[in-house]
Amino acid sequence: MSDFTSVAVLSWSLGLRRWWLSHGRELITSPFLVQPKAPGRSPASNFILFSFTDGYSGDLRDPTTFLDVLNIMASIVAPVLFIQCLLSILLTTTLAAPINITRETFRTCRPGNWFGNPADCCPPKVIKGPIVDFCPQYDATKPLRVRKALQCLSGHELKTYTRKLEKGYALMRALPDSDPRSLKRQNEIHCAYGTGSFIQDGSTNLTIDVHINWHFLPWHRMFVYFHEKILQKLLGDPEFSLHFWNFDNSVTATPRHGSRGCYKAGHFVPPMYNEPSKATFEANRSFMAFEPNRPVDIAFDLSQLNPLLGLPIFPNNTVEEQTRMNREIMHRSMITLANTTSFFGKAYRVGDARILIPSAGSGTIELWPHNTLHAYIGGWMMQPTTAPIDPLFYPFHANMERLWSVWRKLGYGNDDPTDPDWLDATFLFWDENAVMRRVKVRDFVDLNALGYTFEEVNDASWIFFDNSTSPGAP
Template structure:
């Protein structure tokens, strides 16, 4: 095996020894154990069918040709669409056990999100959702999937399209995925998604006037989610996830919404995390998620905010590449799309600079509780999120970004859970700052989860006129499965 793999395995062994001795551990990057994967779902087996004989380290491609340009799916030319459809058909036609086969490629996602893969040298799940590796793992996954498709049609310039659901012109399933005889079709999609794609609670009745309002709601949601994750890598990417850690330390703002609602509202396969990549539109969906990372990074000052933690940069994952090699790719390899050979076509960002909508505070709050640190009030934590509740908390105003933290969110990872989070004045309006959204997992046994959610609220505080207020009201509004999740505390930092 490659030298770097040997060193990584040794590093983990040394780290475990240091922990046992009570000594500080300097480096604990997460790495995939290629020889330890367990199928936890009774319906789908997604672990690799055989152990690898050789693993090579990823090498950045030589930039001898023009950059591949990923275009919006609804703007593809006929030729571009036909190439994509042909490549996917060829992938589907490969032998069932071929690493490039469409089902096998879908299983790559499944194994990394179903409790299948284990951390190198540890019998602990490696999960790529709910942490700082959500964006990085999916970027690597799409990179190799794209290169395999290009190889199948002998076109080095082939680029995956992205589903531009943050643009009003593409807030429904693009036409290229709709024809039932196409290799890009999936029969489990919900009919409503052909008319409108909800990015997170923009309900309507499907009439033209309603859809127009729903699209404006989508734009507002996109605007708010970027504000909530604007100021730091922690807020945008999610919480650190190191070797030996339990999964789901806390996802970033975009992972909660719009990412998860697009999954849930598209269709049955897409709504189940272990089956999501069985729908070809999954890759266009995550192309747009990846594109949002590039947009966030281009905002002045954000490019320097990406984590510079070696445990982040040295984390590694395994994929089959276009040369039929099992490749170990490190997070530091995927931080620059141009070095990977691709860019995204520029399209208007109608949501970026719109005005934030301030709502009336909910009239049906179950109660208003004092901050748990105050020792008073009508509520005891942990709190079951079975009905809308407003929690009055004392602000911690400092020199930097003010962050709202929803702590100790406990649930069974098999359950679909979604609640919205608002910040408002005690006697005034409120703003939706984001949500906690967990897609259903399928497993034979319970998946105990304890996680948290963090939101940047400095700009929201300004917009509701609460800059000088000592207290704010945080409202938790259940949408799905509120009776299956508890919250251990709410505070500002």
Template sequence: MMSTVVPVLFIQCLLSILLTTTLAAPITITRETFRACRPGSWAGIPSDCCPPKVIDGPIVDFRPKYDASKPLRVRKALQCLSGHELQTYLRKLEKGYVLMRALPDSDPRSFKRQNAIHCAYGTGSFLQDGSTNLTIDVHLNWLFLPWHRMFVYFHERILQKLLGDPEFSLHFWNFDNSVTATPRHGSRGCYKAGHFVPPMYNDPSKATFEANRSVRAFDPNRAVDYAYNFNPLLGPPAWPNNTVEEQTRMNREVMHRSMITLANTTNFIGKTYRVGDAQILIPAVGAGTIELVPHNTLHAWIGGWMLQPITAPIDPLFYPFHANMERLWSVWRKLGYGNDDPTDPDWLNATFLFWDENSVMRRVRVRDFLDLNALGYRYEKVNDASWIFFDNSTSPRAP
């Protein structure tokens, strides 16, 4: 009996290893992925946002180039821009979006096509190569943070090209900073609270304005709510009747939990997602801690186009919002606690395609987007202490 069982078990184990080796591979987008694109959906809502199925011209590998002789561009916190600096930024951003919206829909750099590429990557429109039913989604798994960093990066480069200004930086919405602090003598950075929607995105006269948002987002006295939860099947919950002080204290607690208490590498980055894995549809199953909260909750709180991946980048607020999301990823890596990015080659070698500022298709890997210095920019220092030390500090004074 034993002599029969052992070979059978050995064969079963060998087959398991072979199957795992065959299927376990990084998610990879190719020409064939685009060619096989099909209508997708999100939460039962159909979408049809495929990019052109035939990619003209070569696909060029993206390689970040670090020039130590040049200072890094600085993405700044929007709430601290003022005076001439604010007016200059508003003028450039306004011009950039006017030019981007004026591009024909056939141009991959156009505002409409920027939304479409996010839609295709986020609604199961792309199939895993060689599959007829396994789809690709860059949400609710470990691809979320690096893919959105890539998306904002190329969006910024397109704005630079349209403006003729290679030093232009897309500044960020520092929504997680809910305490205005007094910086220590000599400290540089932004220590002003940023928990309201930046006014430049609520001005109807600006190209950064989008009317299709919840009325919450237009209230200049309403702090954002990280705990907001919207179920499209049940309808929105009642608005909490919190004061700004109560809401921002809750927000700091939520940030501390998402960034520190619950945020080991596996929980923070999100669930593994490789070739052969089914698309994850339940946020709590696959999303990392900050994708769940505050990312998903703030998308719901803002509402309108931002409520779903089919349309979210139609709202220009999407970009400074996601710039801050990737900034928080960088902050998490510096917090200690053993925080570090995955070393799994199936994460590092996951590969996507993006059109750059010259309408050239670029092949981009996760490993190429882990070093901000190599990408040529950094983030202004802000008051992350407002939530880092939430549990043991009530002082608004910056460290």
């Protein structure tokens, strides 16, 4: 109940009721309004609708008795409501706390669901070994690793990277299911975190989700971070970087002389993830993902979609149309509609129920381009129960978190939430050594501390998109 309602209820119980008793009845029973009737003397006895134990009864058609009943009801209900509101305010202000995933959360994990679709993906209920706090170690003397834009890799670098990537996924797929670093187990942990399988400690029914709320961006940065660490470990190369799919850039530009970075359009599915004989490939995708010259559609309106009824029908836009629509939707999600609250999504703390409808809790970039692209790729990528089975998930999400870091630099007062219930939320992940780590959101907001950065790309393609030039856009 809102504070406003509490004030209203309090006012009524303290003041209005007294006013009604002393003046209100006289006013309404004055000769200018309605002639008063003696209570209980309704001409038609079948209209006597109530009777109290003290013998008072009345006809609800009589305005004075009707208001008397309201008044008596209010005098009973108002204090009860008031106490209830006071309690709920006290409870939310004193008990609100960040979400913390613990051994107990794992122990009480149970099958969850996504849009009513059952999901049975709990990790083992007992976490073996210690849980080690994750502390990023910023080393100013060490150059940051650079995650690059996939579409600009070329020559020897492209060859080496593709070979390593394929080897990394082959090794990851070969790990036994008992190893939490296997691709299957990584998918399962995302599934458990994304289907309400985990329950808030101490609750019997409040389930946890890392989508459709403000944990979407930091949680997925953590997930991709440990995925990259696992690839590094499997490859024996601590400098290996998971390069990103720059799907949001649909314009190839000529960089100014001397400027560094990648200025090539990146809105096609990266070819190194579309090689059927390789471990980076996944056959279970929509046909659109296999058309090499088809730009992705990140602007599609998914708001009417029931994902259980099948894939949405994406229109066959021309490259020019798609480019304009993609630029516009990026401009909206990153600038026009993206203040701090709307960009991150709805607050989600201990005591809050899981939000199930994307438009009710998701941040702008979770809706567009994230949800649209998951639906566009289709197949496993369509649902959080299976999406990380497809290796394309990772360069895609690497770009999602890059967009977060771009948003912070755009100005407009953009800044991360300062609420401790966001900053102090903790999640558990198995690291590259299969050791369980406790990870805090506040440790995942600064990329420098995590030791990597992103290559500069042509974000200007949507930053400088002018909405006024395309009134018919979605």
